[in-house]
Amino acid sequence: MQAQEICENLAAIAQGVIPVLTAFLKDEVHKAGFSDVVFGLSGGIDSAVVAYLAVEAVGKEHVHPIIMPYKLSSQNSIDDALRVVDDLDLTAQTIEITPQIDAYFADKSDATALRRGNKMARERMSIIYDHSVVYHALALGTSNKTELLLGYGTQFGDLASALNPIGDLYKAQIRAVAKSLSVPLSIQQKPPSADLWEDQTDEGELGFTYELADAVLHLLVDERMSVDEVVEQGFDRELVQLISRRITLNQYKRRMPVIAKLSSRTIGIDFRYPRDWGM
């Protein structure tokens, strides 16, 4: 089966998820004692989908998107974010992160794009969590399953959240859900980008397409195939090995910090409670 066919199947099975995801948001937000949610709205498809789901779940007056551009962010992204805000009749805040980012890097001119990107992601996270106090709102995550598995995100940056409604959906499935939610077409159709520099695209940076990533990840993770078995399906060995390695290497980003075990009840090891404990 080729990547396109796998992604079409992935998209098809995502048709029924919207009522479950809105029920998830409603239930998990309310039982934590909150009514409101806050998240970063980038103008990309993932945060747009989260915005539409959140409005359906908790009502537009309880949804607080924050647009946080840097001076190099494309005007297109900001326009697309505003399209979502208009379409859903939301009140959004725009907070430029340029002053603090530039101040920090003023004496670090040799800082790599990776450092700058991570810093921006963590700055945005810090603003979102600050506003979780302002709005008494829970922070929503906007990372999809493809990004989480590949580790394509910044730990304690865009990967940080209280609840993530889309973390079990591959990119192809996010696209299907976006279509069902009537997310503006300009957002559905543009190439995904972390928007850290001009003309950056996720696919350019990753070195492979989302379609290939989704297909290979699905076979490795959901179908529990070995690398050899995925290669037998007609995928390039180097690509499959790269993706498989990324899943393993980035496991740390999906877990809480490792604690040195000393007692008979160590948090995360044998002090085991659900997050929803007592809610």
Added chain:
Amino acid sequence: MQRMKVALCQVNPRLSDVKANLAMHLANIEEAKHAGADLIVFPELGLTGYWLKDSTLDVARTIDHPDICELIQASCDVDIVFSFVEETKDHRFYTSSVYASARRVVHVHRKVYLPTYGLFEEGRHFARGNDVQAFQTNDVSMGMMICEDAWHPSVPYLLSLSGVDLMIIPSAGPGRALSGDPNSGSQQFWERVVRTYAQLFTCYVVFVNRTGFEDGVFFFGHSLVAGPQGDILGGIETHEPGMVIVDLDLSRLRKERFRTPLLRDENPYLTQRILARRLGDVK
């Protein structure tokens, strides 16, 4: 009893908050009583929530605990099936369902199959029940299974051999929404199971499943009752909390079992002989 009104009560319990869930149970019992129900059925671990992990120890109650007695006492005008973490005197912890009637315990079923795979980890905290027994109340013969018990056909088979009129399945069934259908795959499977058992064992099957989310896990509700032809007699077609009362005409079983005498023709001795031989081999 020729007719029986069964209230299917699919609730969303608060995780590890027995007091709140007890109050919620009592309110639903009152409602069912006023609506004229003969029996109200709550889902698996309705008194405690499901995803308990280490808080299993905190929510466990002995059968004579005041919280449990309060529920049993509420069974004066309506029979009650409820489920909780039962602690025995020797401190074993079971997922139990109680059938209470006329302020006394008629039967306790301790879950015999504890799923410990995939997302499930019941075997880590719970002791395995070791019996499957039918029981009688108001001239109706019944049996209970808890969720995973019903995925092992030996359990309803054993109940069927006692000729039960009604099988009750309190559940905490998680849904996996990625099935391409608005109804999750596990929900469709449950519907098939309930209908098939009702038809194969010529009885009524009541399936009550909980709702809500715990740590992102989605419980899909969709409680239902099937009759002896595998026909769906009623249910709740949502994943929201709710109650529906379904009127069961138990007199139907007489004609159904005459028309399709599967129970009469079942040969447990054949099963016994083969099992004895197989298990003898294992020795």
